[in-house]
Amino acid sequence: MTNAVEVNGLEKHYGEVRAVDGISFSVAEGEVFGLLGHNGAGKTTTIRMLTGRARPTAGTATVAGYDIVHQRDRIKPVINAVFEDPNLYERFSGRDNLTLFAELYGAPASRADELLETVGLTAAAKRKVKTYSSGMKQRLLVARALVNKPRVLFMDEPTRGLDPTSARELRALVSRLSDEGTTIFLTTHYMEEADELCDRVAFLSQGRIVALDTPRELKLKQGERRATVLLQDRTEHSLRLDDPADAAKLDQWMRDGLVLTVHSQEGTLEDVFVALAGRAL
Amino acid sequence: MIRPRIIATLFRKDIVDGLRESRVLISLLTPIILAVLYNTLFPEDKVFEAKVAYAGPENSAIVQTMVTRAATGQSVHLTLRHVGDANEARGLVASKEVDVAFVLPEGVDEAIKAGRTPSIGLIEPEVASSASSFVESSLQIAARTLADQKPPATIVTESVKTGGSADQGVMGQMGPRKYFVLATIVMMLGMISMLAVPIMLTEESEKKTLDALLLVGSYLEVIVSKALVGLAYVGLSVALMLALTRLRPEDMATFVAGTGILALALIGIGLLIGGLFRSAQQVYSWSSLMLLPVIGPAFAVGLPVPDALDKLFKALPTSQGMRIMANGLAGKPLFADVWLSYAVLLGWVAAMYGLLAWRLSRRES
Numbered sequence: 281m282t283n284a285v286e287v288n289g290l291e292k293h294y295g296e297v298r299a300v301d302g303i304s305f306s307v308a309e310g311e312v313f314g315l316l317g318h319n320g321a322g323k324t325t326t327i328r329m330l331t332g333r334a335r336p337t338a339g340t341a342t343v344a345g346y347d348i349v350h351q352r353d354r355i356k357p358v359i360n361a362v363f364e365d366p367n368l369y370e371r372f373s374g375r376d377n378l379t380l381f382a383e384l385y386g387a388p389a390s391r392a393d394e395l396l397e398t399v400g401l402t403a404a405a406k407r408k409v410k411t412y413s414s415g416m417k418q419r420l421l422v423a424r425a426l427v428n429k430p431r432v433l434f435m436d437e438p439t440r441g442l443d444p445t446s447a448r449e450l451r452a453l454v455s456r457l458s459d460e461g462t463t464i465f466l467t468t469h470y471m472e473e474a475d476e477l478c479d480r481v482a483f484l485s486q487g488r489i490v491a492l493d494t495p496r497e498l499k500l501k502q503g504e505r506r507a508t509v510l511l512q513d514r515t516e517h518s519l520r521l522d523d524p525a526d527a528a529k530l531d532q533w534m535r536d537g538l539v540l541t542v543h544s545q546e547g548t549l550e551d552v553f554v555a556l557a558g559r560a561l
Numbered sequence: 562m563i564r565p566r567i568i569a570t571l572f573r574k575d576i577v578d579g580l581r582e583s584r585v586l587i588s589l590l591t592p593i594i595l596a597v598l599y600n601t602l603f604p605e606d607k608v609f610e611a612k613v614a615y616a617g618p619e620n621s622a623i624v625q626t627m628v629t630r631a632a633t634g635q636s637v638h639l640t641l642r643h644v645g646d647a648n649e650a651r652g653l654v655a656s657k658e659v660d661v662a663f664v665l666p667e668g669v670d671e672a673i674k675a676g677r678t679p680s681i682g683l684i685e686p687e688v689a690s691s692a693s694s695f696v697e698s699s700l701q702i703a704a705r706t707l708a709d710q711k712p713p714a715t716i717v718t719e720s721v722k723t724g725g726s727a728d729q730g731v732m733g734q735m736g737p738r739k740y741f742v743l744a745t746i747v748m749m750l751g752m753i754s755m756l757a758v759p760i761m762l763t764e765e766s767e768k769k770t771l772d773a774l775l776l777v778g779s780y781l782e783v784i785v786s787k788a789l790v791g792l793a794y795v796g797l798s799v800a801l802m803l804a805l806t807r808l809r810p811e812d813m814a815t816f817v818a819g820t821g822i823l824a825l826a827l828i829g830i831g832l833l834i835g836g837l838f839r840s841a842q843q844v845y846s847w848s849s850l851m852l853l854p855v856i857g858p859a860f861a862v863g864l865p866v867p868d869a870l871d872k873l874f875k876a877l878p879t880s881q882g883m884r885i886m887a888n889g890l891a892g893k894p895l896f897a898d899v900w901l902s903y904a905v906l907l908g909w910v911a912a913m914y915g916l917l918a919w920r921l922s923r924r925e926s
Contacts, residue, residue, distance in 0.1 A: 333775050353562060356777055367769035369574075371581045383570045384777045424773070 282345060284309045284432050284463035285330065290339035291487075292325050299325040301487035302339065307480075309431075312454065312464040314474040316553065317484035323467040324364070326484070327434050330465070331361055344431050357385065360430035364437040366417040370410040374401050374420050377409060378427060385428040395423035399453070415446030422453060432463045439473060451477055471549040481549070485557040495549055502552040509533065510541040563785060567778045571786035576793060579761055584845050588756040589794060592749030593802055596742050600806040603738035611692035612658070614642045614650045617665030623681075624665075626703035627696070637695055647682060654684050660692035661685045663700065673707040731863030731887060731895045740863065742806050743890055747859035747883050749798055750820070754827030755834060755855060756848045758791040762835030763844050780924055784832055784917065791828040795820065811892020819889055822906045823882030827855065829913025836920060859883045863895075881905040 285307035292300040300322040307313040315323050328334040330343055332352040340347065346354045369377050378392035396402045399419040409417065418438065425433055435454070439447040454477055458464055468474050474481050475495045482492040491498060505521040509530060519526035521544070533539050579585045611631070615624065624641065631639035642659060644650050650662035664682035666672070672679040681700055685693040705712075732740045765771040765783065774783055799820055803809065810816035834851065838844045858880035866874070874880040881902035887895050896902070 331776060333772065359776070361773075361776055363769060363772055365769045367773050369578065369770060370768075371578060380570065380574055381773070381777070384567060384774075386566065428777075 282309060283307060283342075284311070285313070285341070285343050285465060287326075287330075287341040288339055290326070290329060290341050291337045292322075292329060292334060293337040298487050300329070300336075303482075303484070303487070303489050304339075305482055305489060305492055307432075307463060307465060309463055310458065310461045311479045312458045312466060312477050314478035314481035315465070315467045315484055316469075316471070316474055316481055316549075317467075318557065321484040322487040323484055324436060327361070327436055327465070327467065331359060331434055332356065357428060358431045359434065360425040360428055361434040362418075362421050362425045362436065362438050364440060366414070366421060368409045368417060368420060368424070371408060373406050373408055374412070374416075375405040377420060378423055381424050381427045387427055387429075391427055395426055398426070399423045400449075414441055415443060415449075418442055418446065418450060422450065426457075430462065432465060433457065434465045436467050437469065438466070439468065439470065447473075471553065475549050483553055483556055490556045491552065498552045499547045499549060502547065502555050505547065506545045508543045508545065509539055511538045512540055513538075562779070563782055564778070567782045568786045568789065571774070571778070571783060572789050572793075575761055575786060575790040579757060579790060579794070582760065582764070582841075584760050584841065585757040588752040588760075589749075589798055592745050592752055593798065593805065595748070596745040596802050597805050599741040599745060600738060603736070603741060609691050610638045610640070610660075611695055612640045612642070612660050613692065613696055614644050614653045614659040614662040615665060616644050616646050616650050616662070618667065618669060619643050621665050622670050622707055623700060623703040626706060627699040630699050630702065631695075637692075639695075647684070651684050654686055657686070660690050661696050663696060670707060673704055674709075676708070734895055735863070735887065735891060738806075739808060739890060740887075742802070742808055743883065743886055744860045744862075746799055746802055746820070746886070747823070747879050748856045749802065750795055750824050750827055750882070751852050751855045751859075751879060752848075753794045753798065754791055754824060754831040755851055756831075756844070757794060758787055758828055758831040759835035759838070759844045760841045761790065762787050762832060763838050764841040766835075767840045781921060784921070787835075788825075788828050788832060791831065792821075792824055795824040808890065810890045812889045814889070816886055816889025819882050819885030819902075819906075822903070822910060823878055823886070826878045826882075826906055826909040826913060829910060829917060830855075832917055833913060833920070855879050862887070875901075876905065878906055878909040 283306040285305075287306065288304050289302050290300055290304070291298065291302050303322075303326065305313075315326060317323050325334065329336050330341060330348060332348055332355055335349060340349075342348065343355050344358045346352075346358075348355065369380070372380070375392050375396060378395055379389050382389055382391045393402070393405070396405050399422055401416060401419055401423065404412065404416060409420065412420065418441075422438070425435075438454070439450050442450065451473065454464060454466070458477075464477075466474070466478060478495060480492065480494050481498065483490045491502065493501070507519050507521055507530065509517045509519060511517070511533065517529075519530055521527060530539075530542075580589075613627075618624075628639065628641065631637045642653070644653065644662075647664045650659075650664060653659045654662050662684040664684070666679050666681070669679050669681065681704070683693070683697060683700070735743070762784075765774065771783065834844065838847070854877070856879065858874040858877045859882070861870075861874055862880055862883040884896040884902045885899060885906070888899060
């Protein structure tokens with residue numbers, strides 16, 4: 281199967297600063313791929329290069345099989361993006377925003393109404409965007425990004441600033457798009473979100489990829505395996521399963537019949553990230 | 562690569578969206594209001610109408626002299642009406658159908674030439690008008706000419722160079738109304754090009770809608786669409802301003818050429834400015850400072866300014882645009898060296914769009 285995104289030794293320098301420093305990875309068709317990292321780690325620069333809005337200093341990359349430098353015009357019709365900022369035309373209605381981009385992409389105007397229904401904004405279609413709530417704007421951004429039925433969809437912090445309900449709805453939409461075969465390239469600060477949505481994640485730190493795997497494997501390999509033990513005397517103890525002293529302690533409590541409950545806990549992506557990048561997101 | 566579909570879509574979007582943006586709307590409306598104000602403050606250049614009836618020989622040299630004098634003087638609009646006799650002429654004056662009438666006896670031309678002194682009757686209302694004075698003086702001049710009388714003295718006119726622009730008399734020739742309305746048109750070109758257009762471009766960047774546009778289009782297509790919107794606003798606003806002030810360029814081709822090239826040059830400057838600022842509010846705040854050197858020279862063209870300033874102004878696009886447009890409006894060469902004006906304007910166009918292309922190539926890399 282062809283990879284939707286193929287990146288080899290990609291670099292972007294701004295003067296002396298290496299915003300992206302030789303990253304390589306690939307994203308399979310239909311995969312949800314997460315790129316996680318601190319602010320300034322190089323996530324947005326990577327997306328800018330992959331969407332043809334910045335030229336790499338070194339390295340190569342293809343999106344949907346097209347070279348990001350020499351075939352930018354062929355990439356444009358098959359990708360789209362949900363940006364971190366609600367960059368909509370606020371003096372236009374929701375429908376006018378979608379109709380504009382439908383025209384730009386050469387899609388039929390009826391696509392605007394289909395998408396408004398998909399994201400649940402039909403009732404607000406004629407209202408000016410400046411009257412929309414943050415959640416509505418975010419849904420409209422997603423609708424705009426789907427106007428050309430992209431093969432690869434880039435989503436930069438799509439749930440930032442959303443209330444829990446709107447965020448959950450958006451995550452459900454991402455899952456649905458993925459099920460329909462759209463490749464999704466996601467950046468997020470929310471580790472639970474990445475854990476829930478992504479087939480694989482890459483941790484980016486200072487422009488370099490420090491880990492890349494499925495969330496489960498990353499947690500198993502890098503995460504701290506723990507167990508919370510509740511004893512007869514109602515005291516609770518957190519034990520590291522990898523620590524022989526803690527393991528011996530648990531074994532002794534079990535022999536003495538002191539244990540009421542044991543809850544095992546695998547490491548979180550957050551733990552993995554802290555272990556690899558040195559600080560939390 | 563430039564795709565007309567993308568440009569046409571962005572053009573339609575910007576034309577509508579621009580009018581919804583209050584700062585853009587202000588830049589369009591302010592000069593129009595100012596032009597209407599000037600048009601009201603400075604009344605129509607004084608050309609009075611003289612309706613004149615006459616009886617007697619229809620093709621008399623006296624009548625021809627009067628017609629020639631009215632045509633060359635540009636201060637009277639003469640309407641002549643030949644009638645059968647003095648009574649009919651008197652009736653027309655009484656009924657106010659004509660302002661004044663005169664009666665030429667038969668063989669009047671020959672009589673004057675022969676040195677006789679025929680009587681020419683002047684019929685005027687009780688309250689004489691400027692038309693009466695014009696007819697009376699015309700009759701005197703015509704009679705003298707026919708009699709081959711030399712004028713009592715010869716008046717010799719000498720022009721003395723007083724420094725400053727050689728085109729100082731232009732406001733006098735055009736009249737203050739036309740002059741100030743034209744200067745306001747140039748001001749409007751400046752405001753559309755250097756305020757409305759950069760506000761629209763900067764707003765795309767500030768609100769990051771440009772990021773969304775660049776996913777489907779190119780920066781060049783965005784720039785071209787903004788330039789076209791600027792030209793469309795200029796076309797519509799100039800037409801509206803001319804209609805409201807009832808000014809009609811005598812040489813439409815020259816007027817349109819001057820307006821078009823000047824707008825193109827100023828839009829180039831505006832697009833460059835648009836890339837320098839981070840927010841539309843910054844553009845708006847700095848606009849008065851930026852517009853001053855652009856609009857100021859347009860108002861100074863044709864006014865007495867020191868030589869050094871005159872030379873500086875001649876290097877600026879608005880000054881040269883104003884010259885071409887003034888020639889177009891008047892339908893005669895009020896300003897000489899019009900080729901220099903075109904050369905300066907085209908130089909500005911080449912320089913501005915060259916800089917834009919250079920900045921575009923840097924942005925693409």
